[in-house]
Amino acid sequence: MKxxxxxxxxxxxxxxxxxxxxxxxxxxxxxxxxFEKDRIYEFSSTPRxxxxxxxxxxxxxxxxxxxxxxxxxxxxxxxMAIDGEEVEIDFKQRGYLFLATEKMLHRFEKHLALQxxxxxxxxxxxxxxxxxxxxxxxxxxxxxxxxxSESGYLDPYSVMQGYVKYSKKLGAEYVYEEVESLxxxxxxxxxxxxxNGDEYYAPIVVNCAGAWAAMLSEKANLPLPVxxxxxxxxxxxxxxxxxxxxxxxxxxxxxxxxxxxxxxxxGYAEEIxxxxxxxxxxxxxxxxxxxxxxxxxxxxxxVKVERGWAGLYDFNTKDHNxxxxxxxxxxxxxxxxxxxxxxMQQAPAVGKCLSELIRxxxxxxxxxxxxxxxxxxxxxxxxxxxxY
Numbered sequence: 001m002k003x004x005x006x007x008x009x010x011x012x013x014x015x016x017x018x019x020x021x022x023x024x025x026x027x028x029x030x031x032x033x034x035f036e037k038d039r040i041y042e043f044s045s046t047p048r049x050x051x052x053x054x055x056x057x058x059x060x061x062x063x064x065x066x067x068x069x070x071x072x073x074x075x076x077x078x079x080m081a082i083d084g085e086e087v088e089i090d091f092k093q094r095g096y097l098f099l100a101t102e103k104m105l106h107r108f109e110k111h112l113a114l115q116x117x118x119x120x121x122x123x124x125x126x127x128x129x130x131x132x133x134x135x136x137x138x139x140x141x142x143x144x145x146x147x148x149s150e151s152g153y154l155d156p157y158s159v160m161q162g163y164v165k166y167s168k169k170l171g172a173e174y175v176y177e178e179v180e181s182l183x184x185x186x187x188x189x190x191x192x193x194x195x196n197g198d199e200y201y202a203p204i205v206v207n208c209a210g211a212w213a214a215m216l217s218e219k220a221n222l223p224l225p226v227x228x229x230x231x232x233x234x235x236x237x238x239x240x241x242x243x244x245x246x247x248x249x250x251x252x253x254x255x256x257x258x259x260x261x262x263x264x265x266x267g268y269a270e271e272i273x274x275x276x277x278x279x280x281x282x283x284x285x286x287x288x289x290x291x292x293x294x295x296x297x298x299x300x301x302x303v304k305v306e307r308g309w310a311g312l313y314d315f316n317t318k319d320h321n322x323x324x325x326x327x328x329x330x331x332x333x334x335x336x337x338x339x340x341x342x343x344m345q346q347a348p349a350v351g352k353c354l355s356e357l358i359r360x361x362x363x364x365x366x367x368x369x370x371x372x373x374x375x376x377x378x379x380x381x382x383x384x385x386x387x388y
Contacts, residue, residue: 006030018351037178048311095247
């Protein structure tokens with residue numbers, strides 16, 4: 001039957017496609033169908049992300065996810081090549097830099113020990129050392145920074161397409177229709193119903209619908225604390241170019257900036273009500289971002305905003321971290337959302353580990369049980385000390 005499968009995946013962005021790829025690449029021989037409502041990924045969160053990749057986390061689980069994903073991304077263009085055609089994801093390992101005030105630096109010292117324990121080559125830089133990385137930086141109000149040279153940024157759309165194409169090569173079927181609801185019966189997942197009325201059946205359904213995932217889950221009375229949160233990004237050019245390419249740099253205010261080709265992008269964690277909204281406002285850049293950029297780097301006093309866009313975080317309101325694994329009261333229903341802006345960075349590891357959990361019933365490569373659904377009821381939250 002065309003509408004029967006072994007695994008249904010809702011959401012064909014980077015998370016869903018990484019899970020599909022890893023399942024089939026790891027030897028799963030059943031039928032996998034991926035549902036994606038947005039055929040050209042126009043409003044998908046993956047291509048609208050800033051593409052940052054970092055290992056500078058403050059919990060073991062997040063550092064481990066990034067460490068694994070780093071190794072995948074370093075080899076991605078070759079390992080995901082199809083018929084000799086490499087996948088160019090433009091991974092620039094130019095570093096990731098948290099600028100710090102005096103107050104922040106003491107916390108960063110604690111984070112350093114945890115990162116080193118997990119194999120991250122992070123380092124604390126003194127005020128003057130920052131100038132070796134960004135010579136134009138205004139360091140007057142800074143005490144130093146936390147820096148990781150291995151990290152950087154990449155092209156999210158190319159990563160996603162790499163996973164999509166290879167998943168299809170391995171036999172995954174992509175259905176470009178919107179899932180309206182989950183089908184359940186007496187504590188067991190049965191499949192999905194599409195907006196067009198079609199029903200598909202499988203004993204396993206994986207919800208990777210990002211900013212829309214919690215709403216789908218809620219309809220089946222399977223709630224999770226995740227809301228859609230808009231985030232705006234701006235691309236601009238500077239009249240006077242910088243001496244060196246930038247790492248992805250996070251200002252103490254929460255404004256981040258990096259190179260995008262020969263130009264730049266910037267954004268920040270705006271205080272905003274949860275909603276689905278893809279509008280962007282130039283005034284947001286002028287009022288909230290530009291003053292901080294101009295203060296931090298003199299070259300940014302003269303800039304021209306060329307374009308902007310908004311994407312959605314699947315924002316976990318409880319602890320801002322991914323929710324992964326089987327839903328305790330619904331057999332066969334797996335979730336992988338709530339990434340709160342970290343999905344792109346964690347997609348390779350999440351795909352690998354969810355493949356293991358679904359196929360074998362347990363994690364093997366990394367133990368992701370700290371990110372289980374049950375942690376909210378058990379009050380075992382995973383709290384990051386620095387969330388951006």
